[in-house]
Amino acid sequence: MKEFDLCPRFEAAVGLIGKRWTGLIIEVLLQEPQRFSEIAQAIPHVSDRMLAERLKELEAEGIVDRRVYPDTPVRVEYALTKKGRDLAPVMQALHDWANAWILAPTH
């Protein structure tokens, strides 16, 4: 393990990714840039309001980029930035651990 002087950054990172839905949103966007409705469809149980809030937070953190295309009607897509795409190894490690240790909920 690295030295413990990283602790404030680590805590900030955990606080960011650990928020409800955030991990799943990043997961979905790692596949490809997607529209709001596509993200909503990919994540069961998230409300539109909550999804919009999380996307705004991720945009403010520089993890998600909101792209507006001047089509008719206007098309809006959400994409991961480099900072966001760099979370792929974290997501993969979490997947591996969850796959090994977490029983799939039955609900």
Added chain:
Amino acid sequence: MKEFDLCPRFEAAVGLIGKRWTGLIIEVLLQEPQRFSEIAQAIPHVSDRMLAERLKELEAEGIVDRRVYPDTPVRVEYALTKKGRDLAPVMQALHDWANAWILAPTH
């Protein structure tokens, strides 16, 4: 990325590790088994009550093992189980990302 059928497990894992203080507790215990007071000292700002609550949750999840040694006075140590130690790659990936992308808070 793995297929999306892992999503409920992944969500459960994120929900578990993403709770405030939990990542840091795991981080501290990855170094070695420690007493309550040692963990509390290693994590700035966590209250004893909150730390006790998180340790109980982690014990219930099979991530932390509470070991009681019949010394005088009785000695209690908290150690990671295999399930807990297997989180090391997740923690390392988070560290690497945080180190690259998160500015150290100044507070």
